[in-house]
Amino acid sequence: AVAGGVAAVALVGVGGALVLPGGQGGDGRQQSAAGSPKAGITTTAAETGAAKPAVSAANLLGAFEKLLPGGRLTQTEARGTDERSSAKNMYATPYVQGVYDDGRGKAAISVGINRVPPGTQEARQNTQCPDKAFIAYDSCSTTKLADGSALMILKGYEYPDKRSGTKLWRAELVTPTGQFIDVQEWNAAAEKDAPVTRPEPPLSAARLTALATAAEWRTAADAIPASQWPKSAPNEPKGPTGSVSATLAGLLPKGVEIVGKGNADPEFGYVVVDDGKGASLVQLNDQPDMRDVEGELFGADAKVLPDGTKVVTHQSAGDKDIAGIVMWTVDTIRPDGRRVVISAFNSGAQTTAPTRKTPALTLSRLEKIATDPKWNTLG
Known part of the structure; x- marks a missing residue:
């Protein structure tokens, strides 16, 4: 998005509430709560690179089911890397989502797959814990992984006032090559307008990490058509200075x-x-x-x-x-x-x-x- 990452804020005339990552708000940083990853459309500039085999919706669903053992998945849907947006003649960002039930209550889980320009402020912001002045959450941590990837685990809420008790937990992974994986889970069968079914979302921080770092999603990120990859910007233009x-x-x-x-x-x-x-x-x-x-x-x-x-x-x-x-x-x-x-x-x-x-x-x-x-x- 998270307006990227979860951290930035825009005021009246720029944007409203805080935007989370995962293609939710254009905000690079601003929107009030996480929407479905399926909303994001990749529209960035082309970058040369060898074409990778497409990853189909069926492939993503198969990986999703394999990586979520110990429960039953229903209401699944996915979009592969070879599908185009119905609204515009361009490729849409891939995702997979469903309702998971481990016997303790149904829970919506989604995985969004995208790319960000590696080494840029946008890439860094996607894994920075947000300021509690702008988004309510119980805990947040960012970890540097052995391969150089950055992983943020955030345990927060669907609504800023925590109403209805709907919790939203997420894992945001950005790799050194710009692969961006956004995993979200709720303690309800849908992100909004659904009753709470369990005290907390089903996946612990460890399981969120395992799901977000799975190789299958990185393969899918690499299979996004190269013409839709964000252009690398190792020398970002000098912006304003000061605090x-x-x-x-x-x-x-x-x-x-x-x-x-x-x-x-x-x-x-x-x-x-x-x-x-x-x-x-x-x-x-x-x-x-x-x-x-x-x-x-x-x-x-x-x-x-x-x-x-x-x-x-x-x-x-x-x-x-x-x-x-x-x-x-x-x-x-x-x-x-x-x-x-x-x-x-x-x-x-x-x-x-x-x-x-x-x-x-x-x-x-x-x-x-x-x-x-x-x-x-x-x-």
Whole structure:
């Protein structure tokens, strides 16, 4: 996707909630919960390479059944590496899924198979544990395997507010050659709108690891037509530099305590503040040139500052699945296209219940932060 990996976040006008990997959201990093791998379509640039024999849907189903002993599989479906999307004349990403019953309750399990450009930030993000400010989970770990692959095991939930008790556990594997395997399992017979059938998904972390690292999926990843492989980018273009989280922290008003802060990312950052009335998440995206979407995001009613910066504000509900959560946003774009968009919540995380009636920072304070000249010094 996980918007790749599970870790990135985009704000209003960029994307909504967090996106998980596995072809779910285009977000390279943003979407609220894992969708079925069958939704992903590979549309990236061609890379030369010898053609590999196709892996059929029947082959994938056979591997799926072999790798899930000790139970019964029903409602299975799969898509091989030689199948095209019904919507577009292009190859669709292969997957296999079904309902597994080991006698302790039915559980949906899926395996998505894709490729990512090896050695890139996108590849790394797919196996980085997400920040709990944006996605609820019980545990997460990333391990480097002997062959150089990275494996993330995440035990979380289908819904950000943990409603209905539906748990989603996943294993994300990225190999040094760019094979990307996304295994997901639930404690229900379907990912959404199905009753919980067991306390936890059926596969332990060890069994998730065994399923994700099975050679059959790597063979299928190599069989994705070479014309659909993402182009390798060993020398990624130099992007913005600096830390958004650190800069944001330095622009906060007196009287608020920082109780949480994001990592040193040059385009996205956040702080969790508390003014004595409850925790409040404040997050910010700094994007270097967004003139191509200026007309969509900044209409005739946008406020124009003396230096030409356009400003729009939004007051809305936050995550639709969390009652009472409020999000205030100030979106700005400078004449050179630099877009700084900041949002504040009346909760310490996007995925938790409100801790206060309104965000800790007013709209005028958010505008002052977003239009501060310090953002011009990043990148």
